[in-house]
Amino acid sequence: MSKPLAVIFDCDGVILQSNRLKSDAFGEVLEGYDPQQVADFVGWHKATGGVSRFHKFARFFRDIRGAQDWEALTEAACAGFGMRVFEGLKRCETIPGFEAFVAGLRSRDMPLAVNTGGAEDEVREVFAARGFAQDFAHIFGSPNTKKHNMQKLCDLGLAVSGAAYLGDSELDFKLAQMFDLQFFYIAHESEWHEGAAVTRAAGGTVVPDLHALIHLNIA
Numbered sequence: 001m002s003k004p005l006a007v008i009f010d011c012d013g014v015i016l017q018s019n020r021l022k023s024d025a026f027g028e029v030l031e032g033y034d035p036q037q038v039a040d041f042v043g044w045h046k047a048t049g050g051v052s053r054f055h056k057f058a059r060f061f062r063d064i065r066g067a068q069d070w071e072a073l074t075e076a077a078c079a080g081f082g083m084r085v086f087e088g089l090k091r092c093e094t095i096p097g098f099e100a101f102v103a104g105l106r107s108r109d110m111p112l113a114v115n116t117g118g119a120e121d122e123v124r125e126v127f128a129a130r131g132f133a134q135d136f137a138h139i140f141g142s143p144n145t146k147k148h149n150m151q152k153l154c155d156l157g158l159a160v161s162g163a164a165y166l167g168d169s170e171l172d173f174k175l176a177q178m179f180d181l182q183f184f185y186i187a188h189e190s191e192w193h194e195g196a197a198v199t200r201a202a203g204g205t206v207v208p209d210l211h212a213l214i215h216l217n218i219a
Contacts, residue, residue: 004164004182007105008153010050011116011123011141013168015132017093018085019049019189025084026053029077030060037064046191049169050117052142053078082122089126095188097210102135104214113138113158115149117171150175166213168192173199184213 013019026045030038041060048056057077061070105112113136116123120141127133138156140149153159165172165181168190176183183204185195196206207213 004110004162005160006111006113006158006163008113008115008150008159008163008165008181009136010165010167010169010172010186011114011118012049013189013191014095014166014186015098015114016089017095017189018089019168019191021088021092022085023191025081025088026056028084029057029080033065040064048171049190049192050146050167050171052117052145053081053119054143057081082119086122086126089122090129095186095209097212097214101210101214102132106135111158112136113153114140115146115153115165115175116141117146118142120144146171146175147178150179154179166210168195170195170198173202173204176204177202186210 009015011018012022023042023046027038027042030041041064045056054074057074058070061067061073061077067073102112114123118141120139120143123141124133124139127136127139133139138153138158140152150159159179159181161180163181164184165176166184166186167173167176168186169192173183173185173195175181183199183202185199185204185206186209187196187206188209199206
């Protein structure tokens with residue numbers, strides 16, 4: 001395994017133990033709608049990590065419900081979702097090993113960045129409140145897509161061939177392939193159940209949490 005020139009992190013399930021928090025919030029925001037539609041939607045959400053909340057709620061109201069006022073419903077749902085998850089993101093546990101792993105990378109002056117499907121302003125505020133923001137050269141999120149943000153990191157010289165990308169979703173895996181990054185599947189609370197098998201088959205690395213990466217000494 002070659003030493004990466006930079007390390008790029010997803011957020012939910014890779015830095016913060018927030019996957020379940022967000023999955024629960026999707027269901028709570030849609031309480032009162034057809035229970036089977038909501039259950040199917042939440043299941044789809046779990047299988048499509050890294051996609052912004054706006055696009056997900058738009059799918060529910062526009063494509064599943066066929067609502068004429070889907071844009072207004074989507075905006076309201078996004079606001080309700082944000083209110084539910086924001087405080088939780090400030091309190092939830094980090095993925096085991098996160099602090100020690102980042103400290104080790106920082107001690108080697110390794111460039112670090114975040115590429116998340118979460119709302120960019122929200123993630124930056126949470127990271128500032130928790131004291132993480134100064135560890136990352138860039139923190140990118142929605143409304144831009146993760147592909148768009150990865151291209152920005154490429155232009156900035158971080159998402160270069162051989163850089164490491166730590167993720168837990170199929171989208172993360174596909175982006176790593178697209179940008180020729182070393183992919184590390186963080187299994188701790190991933191909702192992509194095929195992730196370990198798919199990652200191994202493609203030659204990526206599967207680890208239970210970030211403690212394991214300290215031992216791998218990727219930097």
